[in-house]
Amino acid sequence: MNGYSVFLIMLTVYIAVLVAISWYFNSRQKSITDFWLAGRMIGPTAIGFSAAASWLTAGGVLAVVGYFMLGGMGSIWEFVAPNILALLVIAVLVRKIKSLPAITQPELLEQRYGSSVRLPIAVIITVVMTLFSVSDIKGLSLVLQVFYGLDPLYAAAIIAVSVSLYVTLGGLSAVIWTDVIQFSFLALFAMGMAFVSVGTVADGGLNTTAISASQLFGNVSGSWWNPFSVGLPLVLILSFALIPGWITEQDPWQKVWAARDAKSASRGMVVGALMISVVFAACAVIAIALNSIYPEIAKMGFPAGMGLAEPALLNFINTRFGSSPVIISLSAIGLAAASMSCTDTFSTSGASCVSRDIFQRYIKPDATMKEMLAVNRISVIAIILAATAGSFVIPDIIGAIQIATFIASSSYFFPLMGGLYWKRATKEGAFAGMVVGFLVQVALVATDLIKTPPMGTNYLETIHPILTGHGVIVGMTISAIVFFGVSLMTKPSSKINLAPFFKEEAEKLARYESKAVSETDKSYSAFLENVDEKVTGERAHLQLNLRASGNLNWHEITERLKISYPAWITPTGIDSVYRLTHGDMLSCVTITRGSGDRDIWLKAEPTLETMGRQKRELFTAYEELKKVLGQKNIRLDFFK
Known part of the structure; x- marks a missing residue:
């Protein structure tokens, strides 16, 4: 030879x-x-x-x-x-x-x-x-x-x-x-x-x-x-x-x-x-x-x-x-x-x-x-x-x-x-x-x-x-x-563009905190069972995978969401929609497209001390998205 x-x-x-090695990690991927x-x-x-x-x-x-x-x-x-x-x-x-x-x-x-x-x-x-x-x-x-x-x-x-x-x-x-x-x-x-x-x-x-x-x-x-x-x-x-x-x-x-x-x-x-x-x-x-x-x-x-x-x-x-x-x-x-x-x-x-x-x-x-x-x-x-x-x-x-x-x-x-x-x-x-x-x-x-x-x-x-x-x-x-x-020589950047980089600017824009959510609420309990939760270092990673009952017009969804609930913004286009509620934008709830045509991913990466609050905010975001899709007679189901 x-x-x-x-x-x-x-x-x-x-x-x-x-x-x-790659095949192993491929089987574990659940998000972007x-x-x-x-x-x-x-x-x-x-x-x-x-x-x-x-x-x-x-x-x-x-x-x-x-x-x-x-x-x-x-x-x-x-x-x-x-x-x-x-x-x-x-x-x-x-x-x-x-x-x-x-x-x-x-x-x-x-x-x-x-x-x-x-x-x-x-x-x-x-x-x-x-x-x-x-x-x-x-x-x-x-x-x-x-x-x-x-x-x-x-x-x-x-x-x-x-x-x-x-x-x-x-x-x-x-x-x-x-x-x-x-x-x-x-x-x-x-x-x-x-x-x-x-x-x-x-x-x-x-x-x-x-x-x-x-x-x-x-x-x-x-x-x-x-x-x-x-x-x-x-x-x-x-x-x-x-x-x-x-x-x-x-x-x-x-x-x-x-x-x-x-x-x-x-x-x-x-x-x-x-x-x-x-x-x-x-x-x-x-x-x-x-x-x-x-x-x-x-x-x-x-x-x-x-x-x-x-x-x-x-x-x-x-x-x-x-x-x-x-x-x-x-x-x-x-x-x-x-x-x-x-x-x-x-x-x-x-x-x-x-x-x-x-x-x-x-x-x-x-x-x-x-x-x-x-x-x-x-x-x-x-x-x-x-x-x-x-x-x-x-x-x-x-x-x-x-x-x-x-x-x-x-x-x-x-x-x-x-x-x-x-x-x-x-x-x-x-x-x-x-x-x-x-x-x-x-x-x-x-x-x-x-x-x-x-x-x-x-x-x-x-x-x-x-x-x-x-x-x-x-x-x-x-x-x-x-x-x-x-x-x-040109006009200063808008506060929306400054928000991800300067915490004080994000706090000026923050509109809503999470709504009051009862821990004994059955719908909230069912919701939590479907949230994928991981803790790595100083942050938690919360992800909710959803599947719509009908076809999604992503542009229409994001626009309706932003009109109905002003906390939602799209600083980088409609591919990522942020619920800007506080200065730490990495913790804010984000909506992105999933793997399939009808899949939607909600995620947040809060610090450990704010994880409880962000779970409630994730639920609030889910409810807001569900209402917007409900206007088009589209139902959301959980899936892992």
């Missing part, structure tokens, strides 16, 4: 395990929150594993080894340090993010600014997530090409089939728990290769002079260890270019929303930062050993030597273990796991924008959960196919990651963070800052890609150092000027 056959058998078993936010029940360890796995691609690991080989610790600002720092910043922002009643960032921005911003931000996030997926496909392509001589299209096919199978079955729960397995594979691979590469040098393998581990690390020059060897200006430029884009990425925010409470989310992000630090430390050890094995690569410097430095680890594995197809296959599986763990996150985030923020919001507002899942499955595959096409255009792995990050930083960093903390931000300012920043940054990236010679210094960087990183500092500056300037 040849090595490629061994790899295919092991890959099939591995994917079967991932699909089994279960699919997109894993029921908000994930603990800190799983959040940490998933956060780490989502930001460590196979290509990223290979590129980091290459950077360390050519630039030493000074290269950490290209990818490593911003990666770690971004997770730590998110850990600080967790409490604000966790309190927001949204499933996706475009939905959140519509709540903050209005409908005009949801479509452009959904498109931008989808583009960014697709670009991130490019790096995964390029990384796996490199692995399969070096190990088995395969065409890059095979990498895309493997990722497309495997990821679409388990993600579309189990949603974010599948992504998070398969990430735990995938990060474990990658971490074991990285640490194993660190020991093997150092051991090879110590044994004098691969025609190298045998030296001890202490001699190996002792021979490394002092400049190699200096993290500021690239100069403070470049450190600042890269930090300001990369960290904003990564802290506003949709995928870590979705993991924060999926956490069982703010403390779990914050600890998870810190755990994730520590986990990737361990892997990056292993990459540094590997790079030191490979510089001893391949000294000719280190002498080439950056960027000229990157073409040989990126696949250096793969070539080492191939040479060192060429006679052992099992070890080669295990290495390929470890790197394939890294590619899948990132692609599943990116494609899930991008597909949620397509299905929920574009399809349901603008194309079919009354779409059921079943219809959105179908669109979600198609979107996952479409994003991977688009990323495959992009992998033939974007020249290097880290380049794909950085381009995606720069576009994110320049387009929605200021509208998103400004919306969270600055009341004076307006929809006009957000829209203008987002669109102008996006167009400027895309133009700068395109100019750089077209005019930069192969393996040469980026064209814009040769004009002025401030244009390092495809001119992202310029793009962000223009976006900020437009966002703040237009916001100050």
